[in-house]
Amino acid sequence: MPLDFSDTIGRYISITWRHMSARLAKKLGPYGIGAGQFPILFILFIEDGLSQQAIAQKMATDKAAVTRAISALERRGYVRRLPDHRDKRAYNVRLTAKAKNLRPELEGAVMEILEQMQAGLDPTQRAELKKLLKQTAMNLCGQ
């Protein structure tokens, strides 16, 4: 049977990701925060002062891309890199007051898009979708 690509999980993930990213880019554009940068702020909102390596691990992305994104955030005044006092080659990343003040607005923007995305899904379906997507993410990360 031929693969009907128009009706696969892969296609729906691509469409969702593309539109989600475009909406987010539009909302964060005025703050000078790129789509690859905002996840770093959210990771630091939960745990400020993490190392670059720990951030890359949490994002499941490569360290070079994370280093570039952190540099961009630093240029805009949202984070500062401080040398780790235990490991001379490592840097810890700290939020500035500017980033902390922006937190409610950034969270509001992200939550609004997550809400638009899940419109019409009841709490059980939302929990199920999260569980299943977590599995697909882990499946592809780990191998």
Add this chain to the structure above:
Amino acid sequence: MPLDFSDTIGRYISITWRHMSARLAKKLGPYGIGAGQFPILFILFIEDGLSQQAIAQKMATDKAAVTRAISALERRGYVRRLPDHRDKRAYNVRLTAKAKNLRPELEGAVMEILEQMQAGLDPTQRAELKKLLKQTAMNLCGQ
């Protein structure tokens, strides 16, 4: 309650999309087919000869990006653009023999990644995930 971004649907979609795209790019690289181009081939495998506009609609992406992707596929000898005989400004896109011959390999590559992604999910979970993701895609497309 602060938003724990590390455990949202948005994050799992981003991770899944990024790793899925990277694997696909690696598999299709040897054929000179980019990640934004292969969906067009799959759309044409199901319905050859569609107009550029119809392809853009099925991909839920903008026409300019689709036009660029079709040009890239044309340069590689995978499709040809033929003027529509009813609408002089429109073009229909047709697969070449080269593309048709490649179909089993391309389908195999995509199915392999879809399988890796859904490892450990039973048929009911796979169907549920597809249904829920279709909803999120449609939610974001439509607004």
